[in-house]
Amino acid sequence: MPKYLSLFKYSAEGTKGFLKEKAAAREAASRKAFESVGGKVEMFYWGATGEYTGITIAELPDAATAAALMALVSSTGAFSEFRSIELLTASEMDRALGKSMTFRPPGA
Numbered sequence: 001m002p003k004y005l006s007l008f009k010y011s012a013e014g015t016k017g018f019l020k021e022k023a024a025a026r027e028a029a030s031r032k033a034f035e036s037v038g039g040k041v042e043m044f045y046w047g048a049t050g051e052y053t054g055i056t057i058a059e060l061p062d063a064a065t066a067a068a069l070m071a072l073v074s075s076t077g078a079f080s081e082f083r084s085i086e087l088l089t090a091s092e093m094d095r096a097l098g099k100s101m102t103f104r105p106p107g108a
Contacts, residue, residue, distance in 0.1 A: 001059040003087040004066055007052045014078030033073065034058050037065050
C-alpha cells in the first residue's frame with residue numbers, strides 16, 4: 001500500500017479539543033480514522049516545538065482514499081493546516097525516473 005506523510009496544525013478550536021482530550025485520545029481517534037478506510041498508521045508524533053502540531057506516517061489503499069480522508073479531516077475545522085505527501089521508496093522512485101518523458105518548459 002502507498003505510504004503518506006501527513007503534517008497537521010490544529011486551529012484554535014482544535015487546540016481547545018486537544019487540551020481537553022489530551023494526546024493519547026487524539027492519537028487513538030486518528031488511528032481509527034485511518035483504519036476506517038482500510039489504512040494503518042505506522043508512526044504518530046507530536047511536535048513539541050515548530051510549525052506543526054504533529055505528523056503521521058500511514059499506509060492507505062490508494063490516492064483516492066487518501067484524498068477522501070484528507071478532505072473529511074480538513075472539513076471538520078479542527079485544523080488550520082493539513083498536508084499530505086505520498087512517499088516513495090528508492091525502487092519506486094527509480095521506476096518513475098526510468099519512464100520515458102518529454103517536456104517543453106515555458107518559452108522554450
